[in-house]
Amino acid sequence: MSVDAIPHRIGTAPAEPAIHPLWVRITHWINALAVMVMIGSGWEIYNASPLFAFAFPPAITLGRWLAGALLLHFAAMWILVLNGLVYLILGIVTGRFRSKLFPIRAAAVLADTRAALTGRLSYDDLSVYNAVQRLFYSGVLVVGIVVVLSGVAIWKPVQFQELTALLGGYDTARYVHFFAMAAIVAFLVIHVIMALVVPKTMRAMIIGR
Amino acid sequence: MNRRHPAGVDPKLLIKDAVGLLPDPARRLFLRGGASLGALALLSGCDIVDSTSAERALIRISYFNDRVQGWLFNPNKLAPSYPESAVTRPFPFNAYYPEDDAPEVEKEDYKLEVGGMVENKKSWSLDELYALPQETQITRHICVEGWSAIGKWTGTPLREFLRRVGADTRAKYVWFRCADTYSTSIDMASALHPQTQITFRFAGDILPRKYGFPMKVRIPTKLGFKNPKHVMELAVTDKYLGGYWEDQGYNWFSGV
Numbered sequence: 222m223s224v225d226a227i228p229h230r231i232g233t234a235p236a237e238p239a240i241h242p243l244w245v246r247i248t249h250w251i252n253a254l255a256v257m258v259m260i261g262s263g264w265e266i267y268n269a270s271p272l273f274a275f276a277f278p279p280a281i282t283l284g285r286w287l288a289g290a291l292l293l294h295f296a297a298m299w300i301l302v303l304n305g306l307v308y309l310i311l312g313i314v315t316g317r318f319r320s321k322l323f324p325i326r327a328a329a330v331l332a333d334t335r336a337a338l339t340g341r342l343s344y345d346d347l348s349v350y351n352a353v354q355r356l357f358y359s360g361v362l363v364v365g366i367v368v369v370l371s372g373v374a375i376w377k378p379v380q381f382q383e384l385t386a387l388l389g390g391y392d393t394a395r396y397v398h399f400f401a402m403a404a405i406v407a408f409l410v411i412h413v414i415m416a417l418v419v420p421k422t423m424r425a426m427i428i429g430r
Numbered sequence: 431m432n433r434r435h436p437a438g439v440d441p442k443l444l445i446k447d448a449v450g451l452l453p454d455p456a457r458r459l460f461l462r463g464g465a466s467l468g469a470l471a472l473l474s475g476c477d478i479v480d481s482t483s484a485e486r487a488l489i490r491i492s493y494f495n496d497r498v499q500g501w502l503f504n505p506n507k508l509a510p511s512y513p514e515s516a517v518t519r520p521f522p523f524n525a526y527y528p529e530d531d532a533p534e535v536e537k538e539d540y541k542l543e544v545g546g547m548v549e550n551k552k553s554w555s556l557d558e559l560y561a562l563p564q565e566t567q568i569t570r571h572i573c574v575e576g577w578s579a580i581g582k583w584t585g586t587p588l589r590e591f592l593r594r595v596g597a598d599t600r601a602k603y604v605w606f607r608c609a610d611t612y613s614t615s616i617d618m619a620s621a622l623h624p625q626t627q628i629t630f631r632f633a634g635d636i637l638p639r640k641y642g643f644p645m646k647v648r649i650p651t652k653l654g655f656k657n658p659k660h661v662m663e664l665a666v667t668d669k670y671l672g673g674y675w676e677d678q679g680y681n682w683f684s685g686v
Contacts, residue, residue: 288678292488292681295492299491376686377685377686378686379509379510379650379651380503
């Protein structure tokens, strides 16, 4: 009997779809790494000519000085963009974006926000995103595209001057790049807090279930 | 962390103002330090990262980025021009030393030396240079630090000068040596760009000492540090000669 039971269990395991397929998990963690390097080195680059009356403490920036930070930023940029393209293409062609992130309804977002803040939001089924998750995940995708485009606009304001002009010119594009970074950092703070509050979401993003 | 920055010194100020005053070997170790090693450990997926090999890997990626930028560079794409009213006043002074330490070049003694792969290696006096046809541009100077300023520069297109000295424009680089300890080098495609200029005037006046008297090179398709001031010598060469900042880790192509 027990001999039968073991192959039976193994045999049925793949039939349960993973909460996150392997490509999502791989691209998620590569992206996490690239984003951390981009933000840390970006803060050091910011410090060379701050837009506001503050600088980032050197203890939390990467690259040691401007040249080191630029080397890191323009190396990690390739990982960010290539991995991001793989993620976007697979998200679209597999239908994952459509099925997981949509629809997003304002009433549901408000109701789920209220439920989350009062501790009444259910996290039982991780395979279905609640309305707040849908809004945040699709929102950070849009901000991710903005941060890359504004980055290209300030990297190549002559070669890609049409894009730079679209973003309000070189100086304005620097602010766009900064605020897009700030939005991503705000997302990350909430994202990491929620992963710690509901640790099984972290497990799902590592082993799939 | 204290290898480069003495206690109590704001590293940001060091970067902005006095990086050139630090001893060479210390400056080259730009990635030493806990935070950066952490980042490189993440980047490479290794727990123990030899900072020298990590630096080498990043420098290799920077060389790859030079090639990508050379490929993105459109020799016919002009940097945007601005109206006179957009000129930044006062235009910022920027160097690795304070303004008072800018080199003083005597007009009478000045001779622009021309070398390398050119037919005519005779040097040029300032009066000979001033007699060349001149153009004016109002373009944006973009610093590697991120700030930018709009200036008005007048001078001769470098490609016109290269034509007159019989430069071999199949060569890879044009290299510039300055009256201070500065030097830089650029790719031939950028040297031949219509807006790349050997500059004698700023905002209509003879180039003042702080902006590079008697001659600077204005390249609106490159970052500010690729625009050398107080240029004393120019050479056309196939040999990669880097430059003052490039040798310390700044990306060589640095196109915008």
